[in-house]
Amino acid sequence: MLVYLKDQFKKLKIAAIDISIANAADIVRGRMINLLIDSKTKTICIELGPKEEDKPIKIEIASYELIEGDPFQIKLGSIKSDRPMYDLALRSFVSGKSFELPSFTYEWLKIFI
Secondary structure: HHHHHHHHHHHHHHHHHHHHHHHHHHHOOOOEEEEEEEEOOOOEEEEEEEEOOOOOEEEEEEEEEHHHHHHHEEEEEEEEEOOOOHHHHHHHOOOOOOOEEEEHHHHHHHHHH
């Protein structure tokens, strides 16, 4: 019985993460309201307006690093959101990860950051 309950809890946890990822993906379908990049403290604050929601989502990236190379990349430090559902997905799948940048985007960021 205990093994059964443990398996069910694990399935619920995985389902909750899957839902968080799906909902976090909805952010992309919305619009960016505000983007603040502080090159001195290497922080980024984003305010997004997801479709079908009135209240914007706030996301804070505690640090970032632009990495030259082939391909160009941006490495993001710890990330938090003001909504627990998005916070879990961002911390689990984005925080601390590096992402490829097109060379045009990298060069543009180097000018402004």
